[in-house]
Amino acid sequence: MAGLYRSLFRNRLLQQDSSSRWRLAVFAVIGLGFGVSIYVIFYRALTYFTSVFLLGPLLVVRLLSMIFLTFLAMLLFSNIVASISIFYLSEDLHLLLSTPLRLRTVFACRFAESILNSSWMVAAVCIPIFLAYGVVLKAGALFYPAAILIFLPFILIPANIGMIFTLFLTRVFPARRTREIFLLLSVGVICILIVLFRFLQPEKLANPNELMLASQFILELKAPSAPYLPSYWATTAISDALRHRWSDYLSYTGILWACAAAGYIIAYCLAKKLFYPGWWSAQESSMPAAGPVKGTGLEKFFRWLPVVPRSVLIKDIKVFRRDPTQWPQVIVLFAIVLLYLANIYNIPSTVMAKNIYTSSLLSLIFFLNIGFAGFIITAVAARFIFPSVSLEGKAFWLIRCSGLSIEKFLKEKFLLNFVPILILAEGLVVLSTVFLRVDTFMLFVSVITVFFFSLGLTALGVGLGAVYPKFNAANPAEIATSWGAVFYMILGIMYVGIILILEAGPVRLYYLRKLNWHLPSYLWWVYLSAALFILINLAVVYIPLKSGVLSLKNQED
């Protein structure tokens, strides 16, 4: 089995061509950027905490405890989702389980695969955090291997618990449905955490006074720190390692390792009893429920549309409604909208109240809101519009063989995505203009800009989705986190930024003139901005769609 995994890994590496190496490099740079940001944030926070008289050490430990507790919950969720997929739904299991391989061997290999799948991201985030702890608290070189010795059993324990939980769950419920529900739950939980985090306004941590408030908050937070939780053992062991209390460190690390080992043995013993019955039931439940499907009435509802776009739209709606793997996208959409509203909510209370004296300049600040809206459209499009071509999946051969030209197919995808995104974006912007009571001019600028954002970002999403399709993706999340989607996000944000920069000059001029400032005529500036605005929007609509058409035409499956 180990040989098999080695061969798979080696072949994957050897298969890398120059373009995939280039993608890998971009992902590495983005990952490194995130890593450095996490390090800087923690370095700052820890440096401040350590300076707090008397309470410093307590704050440091409390923060660590919160981190470990969050990671424990995340690991538990992701291990359940991963172990259901890897132990019950992988296609190669049919081959593996038909061989005389011992269950012990299959279990061990699959367990390792499950841990790698579900824990790599937490491990990657932990590196800069531990590094920051080590550097700020001057822990010395021994701290880092000591931290690794804590981290390994710490990820093993939720993996064991997740596995045991999965073994029981799949005995009672069908594996596929259980995974779908857990996926939905975990996306929901993550979204709630992100939204809550946003509402806490982490940017305030940049201000020392606010940092003091945050530290009070951390102290007052009644985070569960029960001594029987692995997060408590890990927190205590790390604090001991930081303070060089090696005997205490060893006892807590010992507990972690003992618990991990015992958990593995229990999981394996249970697997001997429960794995095969669960696997059989998963096979039976993978037979889709036979039975007629009720009519939807969508035909009637969309009868005003021409036949081809109506058929494409109805097909997409039905597939979305009947495929639970696509539903987490809706949760993500809600989270994104909530984030937007949180930002709007924060503008008047922070920036405006302190710095703005006139209503005109108040409106100018609202200009920032267009940027938020652009970002929201980019993020929503990355989840919904970019995957729209890839979601045709392996059935895309049908479109390619049909009389429907690729040009027409992409045109339909573009129009069907543009209308809802435009309604959503304009709705949000108009709502926020009313909420913030801005003037008519800024309302006009917002509505026009958001119209072009919707147009450009839809074209960019559909076009790049066609240039980088993933027809073999198991679910839309895989498409939305692919290389193409990241590239789309980068280009989308750049486009929003450039448009804002182009508009900023003329908008500023308008307000300065309104305030009766004597300015020489800068009309050439307005004209130049308008020309560039039109040119860039034309390019953002035309180039990606044209590239998408060419790419799909040359697609070799």
Place this chain on the structure above:
Amino acid sequence: MDSEEKFMIEIINLTKKFRDFTAVDRLTLSVKPGEIFGFLGPNGAGKTTTLKLLMGLLKPTSGKTLINGNDIQENPREVKRITGYIPDRPYLYDKLTGYEFLKFVTAIYEVRENIESQIDRYLEMFELMPVKHHLIESYSHGMKQKLVLSAALLRQPRVLIIDEPMVGLDPRSARLVKEIFTDLSGNGVTVFLSTHSLELVEKLCHRIGIIQTGRLVALGTMKELKDQARQEAGNLEDIFLSLTGAGDTEPAFPEG
């Protein structure tokens, strides 16, 4: 061949390379209207690649393919309008019902007349009526294959390109498909089928082409192939093995 003769399918000096690997190598052949043409070859010989090139699912490295005189690369819409394609693996929209899928197909092919009755006719013919409103994900491989066949036939194409038509079909459906192909051929529809079923080819096809490592090694009627293989007697299996050199292989389980 008569230079004036009209061909429905023409493959002219067609080559397809995947990096250094040549899947199809200077392939040239033609198929007349109403002809059932069998395309044979060992695994990995280039059959599926040729069919995908015919449908424009792959781009040729050199050479071209014409259907009814139209180059798929230059005039794909015209070619696709009159051609039905059935791939070896029927990937469909699993979350649609059989009926919804056929309805979708009629829409994207712009079939406007008698849609409901045509759909019901083919569902009835392939015994899919009881599962008309069931999700495709609940269909067996054979049922999916029959649904794709229905989708291709209800548009009444003039050319049918089929990759492994009998895979997954029960004997009753297989016989029905054979009858359909014969009827279609009688009505002037050209059928180009790639298969490993020598029995099907022997019974059904007017002419046969054998491809090996991307090259056409034999082309003609059964009689012409026998002549090429220098075999007086014997069936298509012997001819196939002789022409592809597979007859010289060592026994799989040597005695002793």
